[in-house]
Amino acid sequence: MTHNRARGTALVLAASLFSASSGPLAKQAMAAGLTPHQVVSVRISLAAILLTVGLAIFRPSLLRVRAADWRVLLGFGLFGVAGVQAMYFIAVSRLPVGIAMLLEFTAPVLVALWVRFVRGTHLPAKAWAGTALALLGLAMVAQVWEGLRLDVVGLLAGIGAALCAACYFLIGEHGLTTRHPLTMATYGMIVGAVAVAAVLTPLWTLPGETLAKATPTGPVWTVLIEIAVFSTVIAYILGMSALRHLPSNVVSVLSLAEPVIAAAAAWALLNERLTVIQIIGGLTLLAGAFLVQRASQPSVGPQLHPKTDDMEPVAPRS
Template sequence: MVLSSVCFGSSGLFASAVMATGWSAPQVTAVRIWLAALVLVLVVGVFRRAGLRVARSEWPLLAGYALLGVVGIQLCYFLAVSRLPVGIALLLEYLSPVLVALWVRFVRGTRLPAAAWLGTALALTGLALVAQVWQGLRLDLLGLLAGLAAAVCSAGYFLLGEHAVSTRDPLGPVTLGMAGGAVLMLLVCPPWLVPGHTLGAATTFGGWHPPVWSLLVALALLGTVAAYLIGMSALRHLPPSVASVLALIEPVLAAAAAWALLGQSLTAAQLVGGVVLLAGALIVRLAGGRPRVEPGPLAEPVPTTGSA
């Protein structure tokens, strides 16, 4: 789970460096998803072909998973990264456990323990500190909205993904969701809009100047394929309480790496807010537990892993 969090956290660093050369968030998202889908389909098609078989009743679930858990979360997150420091973008996305808890309470009508509400209050307080609301929301408004939208999509990813893997090998839904996301990205960003002529251009990544294409490949293989597969494998061996704690290192490592490699820093108030937000998210996760998934309507568990 630690390795998966490191892989997930690297995606914002790679994407931010690529977008600094003139790429847009939709262009980076499209190439990331296309490459990841290609790798996953080839691997599953060769070694686990049965995972690609889908019953007719599963198509709506997989379509929602592709829309929210693959396209929506990555597109919104990269849009946030293009306008905000990587660490703040990830902190905003980590409001997803709070959103899932609110869905469980007000949509399903399930009573939550007092600790869940305490965690929600802490997370919202941390968000206010990160956004520095007392100074008129100093964060870029579009970036802030994109980060919050990423949290909504992340909540949908967990709600739909938990149900999808309850009856089948996780590799199948991940691969099919990524393939569906690749098709959707053809509509959002057709291939001819990708600036292929800049693939060989040099980027600034810490003290190195790798070409754009190398960071895109790393983004697809390390920040997407490896992150998803390693994380899914870890969840088969760890209880959710342990996975929750380990997953919280993702925004911490990402913020530290962004400071070291990209020169992005946070104010003291934002650092304190980040700690408070993560503490609140952790309390919500531990208080919510992980309900057993029942057949039929979608179950709404509190999420137990990091971002996409």
């Protein structure tokens, strides 16, 4: 169990690192003229194509799913992939970024409440304390007091983003009892890409002249590929793999490391200033996440998935 916890923690942090790279990269694409919705559409659609083609060539068996699996795959794609992105960008358009981020990242509280009161699983006091500490640190990193204003639509969208993010962890954990992480990530992206194309921006409507524009790291189209590969494909595969070693409530809190990594990346790559409060908040958040990780008792072992090799498929349950 110690090995599984260490491996799961490493996978979550790696997933957060890759996912956090989307901020600096997307900022370059948007500065060149793309809208946030266009970036999201490309991100999910390209990831779906890359994952599908990759599995078709190297692991075609992982593309075979049962009819009974589609309910979980549809839920994961609609809520855990498309829903999170759409709700977050609606919130950002109506609220300060820090408030929108804080609302979305209250997902660990929702996951913990679900695990405690729906599943009936006892969570140690350290887990609740660590979650609260991590959220306090997030509020400091996001500096939620700046430009604070109330917008009902934005508030509801932010809550919707949190609910969808909670679905990512809970549905993902449930789906992995019978499905491989690559299968969950691939079909989640396929469903998410179809939903985003239907509601937001189809991939084929992107302006060609904008894609050819130069950015500090290359043409816009190469930046979009980097977002799809590093910030999406690799991040989702690592995140799904982590859920095979740690319970969803622990993974959701450890994932709060992402905004800290994103802020550090923006400071290093984009010269965006970090305040003393943000630095303290980042340390507070990481301390809370560490407390939750330590509260992951060996007794949670039976709830996790028996396979420890993330490259081996899970046998479907009868």
